[in-house]
Amino acid sequence: MKEFLLYKVVPLLILAIFIMTMKSGDFLKKSFTDEDDVMQYVELVNQSIDDGDWATADKNIKDTKDAFLIVQKRIQFSVEKSELNRMGAAIYRAIGYVDEQDAAGAKAELQEIRFTWDGLGK
Amino acid sequence: MNETIVVLVRSIIAFGTLLIFTRFLGKQQVSQITFFDYILGITIGSIAANLSSDITTDAWPYWVALFGWTIMVLIMQKVAVRWRQASVYIDGEPVIVIMNGEIMDEVMKKLRFRISDLQEQLREKGVFDIKEVQYAVVEKDGQLSILKKADNLPVTPSDMKIKATYRGMGTELIYDGVLVENNLKQVNKDQLWLQGQLEAKGYKDITEVFLAVIDATGELFLDGYKDKMENPVDITDFKGLK
Numbered sequence: 001m002k003e004f005l006l007y008k009v010v011p012l013l014i015l016a017i018f019i020m021t022m023k024s025g026d027f028l029k030k031s032f033t034d035e036d037d038v039m040q041y042v043e044l045v046n047q048s049i050d051d052g053d054w055a056t057a058d059k060n061i062k063d064t065k066d067a068f069l070i071v072q073k074r075i076q077f078s079v080e081k082s083e084l085n086r087m088g089a090a091i092y093r094a095i096g097y098v099d100e101q102d103a104a105g106a107k108a109e110l111q112e113i114r115f116t117w118d119g120l121g122k
Numbered sequence: 123m124n125e126t127i128v129v130l131v132r133s134i135i136a137f138g139t140l141l142i143f144t145r146f147l148g149k150q151q152v153s154q155i156t157f158f159d160y161i162l163g164i165t166i167g168s169i170a171a172n173l174s175s176d177i178t179t180d181a182w183p184y185w186v187a188l189f190g191w192t193i194m195v196l197i198m199q200k201v202a203v204r205w206r207q208a209s210v211y212i213d214g215e216p217v218i219v220i221m222n223g224e225i226m227d228e229v230m231k232k233l234r235f236r237i238s239d240l241q242e243q244l245r246e247k248g249v250f251d252i253k254e255v256q257y258a259v260v261e262k263d264g265q266l267s268i269l270k271k272a273d274n275l276p277v278t279p280s281d282m283k284i285k286a287t288y289r290g291m292g293t294e295l296i297y298d299g300v301l302v303e304n305n306l307k308q309v310n311k312d313q314l315w316l317q318g319q320l321e322a323k324g325y326k327d328i329t330e331v332f333l334a335v336i337d338a339t340g341e342l343f344l345d346g347y348k349d350k351m352e353n354p355v356d357i358t359d360f361k362g363l364k
Contacts, residue, residue: 011142011145011146014138014142015138015139015142018135018138018139018185019185021131021135022135022180022181022182022185023182025180073124076124076127076128077128077131077132077181078180078181078182079180080177080178080179080180081125081128081177081178082178
């Protein structure tokens with residue numbers, strides 16, 4: 001029994017933990033609190049731009065950045081570095097476009113954020 | 123992304139996975155019997171290294187590759203064990219290169235084995251005169267096994283009609299200052315007996331002994347932590363270590 005536990009159960013358990021760590025990105029990128037809901041903030045930014053409310057858009061895009069920084073810590077073990085960089089760069093470009101009140105540029109960056117987000121951890 | 127922590131976590135995953143997978147593959151793979159086994163070992167190690175440090179790609183594809191290679195090696199091992207012909211096809215066979223003292227030139231050509239290679243391997247086996255060799259076989263891993271002619275074989279006790287004492291395998295009773303109780307029971311001895319033996323050799327306690335081994339004849343080998351050598355031989359010529 002002890003041998004079965006040591007040589008079969010423990011290695012399988014360790015491998016299961018490894019697999020969970022590597023494949024946890026898709027689950028861990030989901031929102032667990034109000035502050036880490038990246039996609040909700042992206043939609044709010046989109047809505048604010050449509051309404052022409054640039055002050056709210058500016059607040060929401062910065063909230064998107066903060067939310068992503070929280071999520072990034074959770075998913076960093078299971079995603080590519082380049083994907084995280086791409087997501088971060090798109091958010092920062094969107095901040096610039098919102099700051100300049102450039103709706104077309106900001107919307108293009110929001111699309112890139114959505115696309116990259118969908119691929120994170122997949 | 124905190125690269126240091128990510129690489130550390132991925133290294134733990136790679137290390138643990140490699141350890142489990144190599145234990146799973148068993149000693150046959152570790153012994154690297156053929157050149158192909160050797161390459162498989164390098165490939166699996168290389169995938170594990172990438173899993174550990176290549177953070178431009180996520181860890182999962184590397185882990186799947188590691189798993190895939192391990193499964194393929196396992197299948198190959200199982201096939202080779204079950205079917206003799208498959209084993210010969212996959213791993214090759216040992217080949218005789220010296221038969222009855224004569225070098226098999228055609229075989230040597232087929233193996234692309236130079237005479238200098240043969241001489242070098244013979245020298246490594248302690249044979250400096252090729253005339254001493256009756257048979258030489260190139261094994262699957264490329265190593266040479268030799269059988270010397272009867273005239274050149276060392277004399278054994280049976281040649282001299284002497285009855286040799288059976289020594290058997292040694293059993294460790296103390297390892298690194300710690301008593302191995304299971305082994306003590308196996309040789310039908312107790313701690314009292316062991317303590318007596320230690321005291322007879324000048325040791326007060328088990329913790330003073332680095333290694334104690336008993337052989338089949340009951341003879342005890344003891345080595346303490348304190349070396350008793352007064353003038354140990356020093357083979358280094360590097361003064362920095364002194």
